[in-house]
Amino acid sequence: MRTTTLEDRLRQRLGDALLTQEPLRHHTTMRIGGAADFYFAARNPHQLVEALKAAREFALPLFLLGGGSNLLVSDDGFRGLVLRNAIEEIEFDGTAAQVGCGTDFLELIYACRDRDLAGLEFAAGIPGSVGGALYGNAGCYGQDIGSFTIECTVASLDGAQVLTRPAAWFEFAYRDSRLKRDPWVLLSCLLQFRRGARDAIQTVIEEKLEVRRVKHPQWRVEPTAGSYFKNLPPGFQVPGLPHSPGTQRIPAGALLDACDCRGLRVGDALVFPKHANIIVNAGRATAKDVLTLAELMKARVRVKFGVTLEEEVMFLGERPRLESGRV
Ligand SMILES: Cc1cc2nc3c(=O)[nH]c(=O)nc-3n(C[C@H](O)[C@H](O)[C@H](O)COP(=O)(O)OP(=O)(O)OC[C@H]3O[C@@H](n4cnc5c(N)ncnc54)[C@H](O)[C@@H]3O)c2cc1C
Structure with a gap:
């Protein structure tokens, strides 16, 4: 008689949507990453909580995946369960909306436009x-999603608790939230917008998409995870540069530019020629290529400015050993 495997037991709990040996490069905008032992896309809160409980019961390491756009995954993949939040409903109520946290961000912006809601x-x-x-309080141009948030509903990592907490509890800050230190799983959020004119909202959307089209890689054809390093804090004194007290963050890209990083390449990992803080996968880049290139960029900035840049892109899996390289 065949013994029951971990896969059998997980499948009993999660059904046939459970995938095994799923290549994570299919789920990241960098198109890099080995296989996850198990992969499950939860389409509703019940499925997501069930998967959390199963992972805890079977002592499986767990990683919660959204759109995979801020992520570099190890070439060896992930030994455990990658749980994709695919809860995608949006329910509008006046100028507010209850949004499933698996909803695509741009889809939400279009849905708001279609209801004349600006923000x-x-x-x-x-x-x-x-x-x-x-999770990372994403934003740009000095604005971020945290400031539109009224409250979020989260589950504990073991699936035992589901709670709704006000925005203040999440401690939203620049590319940061409490969840980076105290992990909970976001199920849904209540966001507040304001009335706006559909045409004006559409104009802003087009402008923003056009700026990105000109300055940034198109991630569907030039795979990337966006800005690799965080910008420096406001008023940060970069050794050797004139002090400019103020509220603007010093872009990491400015320091990387001063170190001639554009066009640097390790294997197929390339610093985007139009933006020194963006790494693209120019072919068959490995995670090791990207990490080696990132170390080279950091080393240049450290040598020239005495500043250690901090990664914005997250890493999942075992870190490979890197050869100490050139500067
Ligand atoms: C071309 C390009 C441009 C970009 N421009 C910007 C920009 O202007 N501003 C900006 O802030 N970012 C930018 N990014 C980075 C990225 O798009 C954002 O950080 C994005 O919000 C990440 O969302 P995701 O769903 O892809 O998260 P993932 O990459 O899937 O995950 C990121 C982290 O969030 C956690 N997470 C995901 N879902 C949940 C959940 N439901 N509950 C708890 N934790 C969760 C994951 O565990 C992981 O730790 C850009 C990326 C690209 C590729």
Whole structure:
């Protein structure tokens, strides 16, 4: 008689949507990453909580995936369960909306436009899910999603608790939220918008998409995870540069530009020629290529400015050993 495997037991709990040995490069905008032992896309909160409980019961390492747009995955993949939040409903109520955290961010912006609701259009072109955006408080042009948030519903990692907490609890800050230190799983959020004119909202959306089209890689054809390093804090004194007290963050790209990083290449990992803080996968880049290139960029900035850049892109899986390289 055949013994029951971990896969059998997981499949009993999660059904046939459970995938095994799923290549994670299919689920990241960098198109890099080995296979996950198990992969499951939860389409509703019940499925997601069930998957959390099953992962805990079977002592499986767990990674929660949104759109995979801020992520570099190891070439060896992930030994555990990758749980994709694919809860995608949007329910409008006046100028507010209850949004499933697997909803695509741009789809939400279009849905708001179609109901004459303004607010998030500044973010048109940020890929990924609403949950991923809340986790890292995604934003640009000095605005972010956290400031539109009234409350979010989260599950504990073991699936035992589901709670609704007000925005303040999430401690939204620049590319940061409490969830980076105290992990909970975002199920849905209540966001507040304001009345706006559909045409004006559409104009802003088009402008933002056009700026990105000109300056940034098109991730569907030039795979990338966007800005690789975080910008420096406001008023940060970069050694060797004139002090400019103020509220603007110093872009990491400015330091990388001063170090001639555009066009640097390791294997098929390439610093985007139009933006020094973006790494693209120019063919068959491996995670190791990207990490080696990122170390080279950091080393140049460290040598020239004495500043250590901090990664914005997250890494999943085992880190490979990198050869100490050139500067
Ligand atoms: C071309 C390009 C341009 C970009 N421009 C910007 C920009 O202007 N501003 C900006 O802020 N970012 C930008 N990004 C980065 C990225 O798009 C954002 O960080 C995005 O919000 C990540 O969402 P995601 O769903 O893809 O998250 P993922 O990459 O899937 O995950 C990121 C993290 O969020 C966690 N997470 C995901 N979903 C949940 C959930 N439901 N509950 C709890 N944790 C969760 C994951 O565990 C992981 O730790 C850009 C990326 C690209 C490729």
